[in-house]
Amino acid sequence: MQQNYHKFTSLTKVEEDDEMFQKNTLVFSIEDILLKSSSMFPYFMLVAFEGGGPIRALILLLMYPFLCILDEDLRFEIMVFICFFGIKKERFKIGKTVLPKFFLENVGCESLEVVMKFGRKVGVTILPKVMVEGFLMDFLGVEDIIGREIGVISGYYTGLLDKSEIGKNKQQKIFSHMMSEESQYVGICGFTKSYKIRPFNILKDIYLVSKDDKKSWNNLPIEKYPKPLIFHDGRLAFLPTPLDTLTMFMWLPFGIILSITRVLVAVLLPHEVCSPIAAFLGLRYPYTPSKDNPKYTNKPENSKGMIYVCNHKTLLDAVYVSHICRMNLFTLTYSISKLSKFLCPIDTIELTRDREKDAAIMYKVLSQGRNVILCPEGTTCREPYLLRFSPLFAELSDDINPIALQVDVSMFYGTTASGIKAFDPFFFMMNPWPSYHVKFLDKLPKEWTCGSGGRTRFEVANYVQDMIGKALSYTCTGLTRKDKYLVLAGNNGLYH
Numbered sequence: 001m002q003q004n005y006h007k008f009t010s011l012t013k014v015e016e017d018d019e020m021f022q023k024n025t026l027v028f029s030i031e032d033i034l035l036k037s038s039s040m041f042p043y044f045m046l047v048a049f050e051g052g053g054p055i056r057a058l059i060l061l062l063m064y065p066f067l068c069i070l071d072e073d074l075r076f077e078i079m080v081f082i083c084f085f086g087i088k089k090e091r092f093k094i095g096k097t098v099l100p101k102f103f104l105e106n107v108g109c110e111s112l113e114v115v116m117k118f119g120r121k122v123g124v125t126i127l128p129k130v131m132v133e134g135f136l137m138d139f140l141g142v143e144d145i146i147g148r149e150i151g152v153i154s155g156y157y158t159g160l161l162d163k164s165e166i167g168k169n170k171q172q173k174i175f176s177h178m179m180s181e182e183s184q185y186v187g188i189c190g191f192t193k194s195y196k197i198r199p200f201n202i203l204k205d206i207y208l209v210s211k212d213d214k215k216s217w218n219n220l221p222i223e224k225y226p227k228p229l230i231f232h233d234g235r236l237a238f239l240p241t242p243l244d245t246l247t248m249f250m251w252l253p254f255g256i257i258l259s260i261t262r263v264l265v266a267v268l269l270p271h272e273v274c275s276p277i278a279a280f281l282g283l284r285y286p287y288t289p290s291k292d293n294p295k296y297t298n299k300p301e302n303s304k305g306m307i308y309v310c311n312h313k314t315l316l317d318a319v320y321v322s323h324i325c326r327m328n329l330f331t332l333t334y335s336i337s338k339l340s341k342f343l344c345p346i347d348t349i350e351l352t353r354d355r356e357k358d359a360a361i362m363y364k365v366l367s368q369g370r371n372v373i374l375c376p377e378g379t380t381c382r383e384p385y386l387l388r389f390s391p392l393f394a395e396l397s398d399d400i401n402p403i404a405l406q407v408d409v410s411m412f413y414g415t416t417a418s419g420i421k422a423f424d425p426f427f428f429m430m431n432p433w434p435s436y437h438v439k440f441l442d443k444l445p446k447e448w449t450c451g452s453g454g455r456t457r458f459e460v461a462n463y464v465q466d467m468i469g470k471a472l473s474y475t476c477t478g479l480t481r482k483d484k485y486l487v488l489a490g491n492n493g494l495y496h
Contacts, residue, residue, distance in 0.1 A: 003201075008188060008209040011114045024186040026118035027199055030125040030132060032190030032209055033115065035106045036217055040076075040127060043099060045240040047083040047131065050233075051094050054252070056082065061245050077161060080128060080150065085159030089152050093418065096134030097488045098234035103135045104225055105239065108217030111209070114188070115140065116226060122146065124189075124199065128161075139227045146199060222384075230385045230479065233417045233488045235427055237409050248411060251432065255411075258282070259429035266319060267345045271326050278323075283429075287324050287438040305330075305370045307393055310403035311386055311468050312375035313436075314414040315340055315424050317405055320436045321373055322346045330365055332374045337422035355392060362396050373403075376461065379481040380415040384474045386465055387481070394460035398449035401440070402464050404471040408435040417488035439471055 014020060031038060041064065049057035060082050067075045115121065121142045125132050129147035136142040149162035187203040191210055200206060222229070238244055258281065265277050308329065310317055318331035322345075330347045341348055349365060349372075351358045365372055376389040393400070407414070407428075414428025428434055446452040448463050455463075462476075469476040482492045 003203070004205050006205065006207045008111075008114075008207045008213055011188075011207055012110060014117075020186070021117045022119060024118065024184045025120040025122060026115065027122045027124060027185050027187045027203060028115060029189040029200075030123050030127070030136070033111050033188050034108065035103070036108045036214055036219070037106055039241070041079070042239045042241050043102065043127065043131060044079045044083050045245055046098055046102060046234070046236065047094055049236060049240065050098050051087050051092060052083065054249075057240075057245070058249060061242065061249065064242050076126065080148075080161060081159035083159075084128070084150050084157040087157045089155055089157055092130060092157070093488070093490070094234070095131045096138065097232060097418070099131060100135040100139060101229055101232040101234075102239055103132075104139065104220060104229060107220040108214065109220045109224060110217045111214075112220055112224075112226070118186075122185075122199075139225070139229075141226070228383075228385070228475075230381065230383055230477065231417075231484050231487045232382065233419075235412050235416065235419065237411055237413050237431075251411070252430075255430040255432070256426075259426045262429040263343060263425060266323075267343050271323055275323060282433050283436075284433060285320050285324065285436040285438060287440070289440050304397055304399065305366045305368070305372055306399045306401055307366070307397050308371065308373040308401050308403055309389075309393060309464055309468075310373065310375055310405050311472070311474075312377045312380045313382075313405050313407040314380060314428055315421075316414070316428060316436070317375060318346060318373045319344070320405075321403060321438060324438055327371060329373045330370050332362065332372060334378065339422040340425065343425070359392060359396065362393070366397055376464075377481070379484055381484070382413065382415065384472065385479075386469050386472075386474050386476045387484070388478045389461040389465040391457035391461035394455075394457040394464075395450045398444070398446065398451045398453075400444040400449070400460075400464065402442075402444065402467050402471075404439040404441060404468045406437040406439075406472055408437075417485060441467055441471055 028034070031040070045057060045060060048060045060079065063078070063082065067078060070078070121140065122144045123132065123136045123140075123142045123146070125145065125147040127147060128150050129145050130150065132147065133145060136145055151158040151160045151162045185203050187200045187206045189200050189206065189208065191208050236248075238248075240248070262278065262281050262283060265274055265281065269277065308321065310321065315336065318329060322329045322331075328346060330349055331344075332351055333341070333348050334351055334353060336348070349361060351361060362372065374393055376391075376393055377387040378390060379387065381387055409428065409431045410433065411431050412427040414424050414431075414434075416424060416427075444460070444464065448455055448460060450457055450460055465476050468474070485491050
């Protein structure tokens with residue numbers, strides 16, 4: 001069969017409703033077409049660190065100089081073995097919860113626009129399928145993936161690529177259909193050896209991407225993601241290239257000591273002494289006061305306490321707000337770890353997830369004139385989105401003060417859905433320059449309260465969510481804690 005080769009740039013000039021995109025199925029190389037960088041090391045490092053821990057990640061890093069001198073196929077097989085050996089298959093969720101974020105950040109905007117024009121798509125990858133399935137199927141709508149499988153024994157990955165006849169037969173069925181006369185497939189790959197191997201060497205029309213094409217591509221902006229990236233997991237907040245990974249491991253011993261020191265300063269010292277020492281230790285928390293309350297002196301109009309409502313970024317939300325306000329706020333919590341509760345420098349009140357009981361607890365605290373801070377989202381969200389606000393707070397008081405929080409980290413995330421939550425504050429404090437921006441909004445107007453304004457609790461909760469969303473330029477959603485944990489941990493989140 002004679003193959004026809006074309007330049008990739010010719011596809012960018014074809015209109016989306018063209019017959020070509022409607023009739024043909026696209027077969028594309030993920031590494032050559034979607035990803036701007038050709039290095040796969042960072043993605044294996046993410047698997048090693050998030051799935052196997054720091055020791056496995058360190059082994060992969062130490063092996064990197066040796067891997068560079070090996071043949072590409074052998075280098076790939078060694079990285080697969082280091083990252084996957086001994087990992088339990090049913091617990092491996094990194095391909096769906098961690099890697100999609102980093103793949104999207106490395107996608108070329110121009111290449112994705114062409115790929116998404118096709119109605120049916122088949123992805124081809126040199127990576128194990130388990131690493132790319134979540135990204136390709138959930139975000140790009142790819143119907144089939146041609147990739148490598150990893151051997152499994154007794155539910156654990158062996159780290160060896162599956163070369164059995166069963167795996168070969170699955171791919172052979174796909175290849176046979178591509179070779180049939182009635183099939184209509186178009187291939188896109190790079191000027192590497194990929195266009196000489198299957199399935200690209202059995203396709204009639206091939207569009208080739210040059211290195212100059214990839215250099216001209218722009219990074220995909222968040223607003224152009226095929227599907228909003230709202231939830232993702234993992235501790236690493238950066239793409240672990242070899243140099244950045246080396247920097248992280250060099251920082252880690254000092255970062256652990258610094259993290260413990262920062263936590264102890266916050267726990268043991270009073271506000272007046274803690275703030276300058278925290279600034280010296282690299283903690284930054286710029287704040288913006290509200291126009292009608294520049295010194296946070298809002299007082300409730302009766303003997304009840306004030307409710308401060310904020311979006312949820314980390315377990316330290318209430319601590320930072322309390323330090324800035326210079327007042328001892330009571331924070332409401334759900335099932336936090338004993339360690340976090342012991343170290344918390346402000347008073348905590350444990351809720352039960354029973355609406356009537358929780359309402360009684362909150363009402364009692366407010367009736368005693370105590371100020372309360374709470375996060376009605378019920379769980380954290382890293383991306384610029386707000387989850388649905390629980391309306392319970394709205395019917396307990398008309399004295400409500402919204403607060404908008406934004407967190408910036410450069411190395412580690414201080415939240416997790418599947419990891420050990422007791423370590424969350426320590427990971428946040430391990431960042432070289434963790435930043436918390438606190439923006440105090442105006443007190444809720446009377447016409448937007450349940451008591452004086454006659455609003456329903458749902459209207460008040462949605463109004464507060466909208467206020468905070470506009471202040472942060474975040475998108476408000478109707479998603480809940482349950483939605484997050486179903487995506488990231490496969491459960492309803494009741495015990496996390």
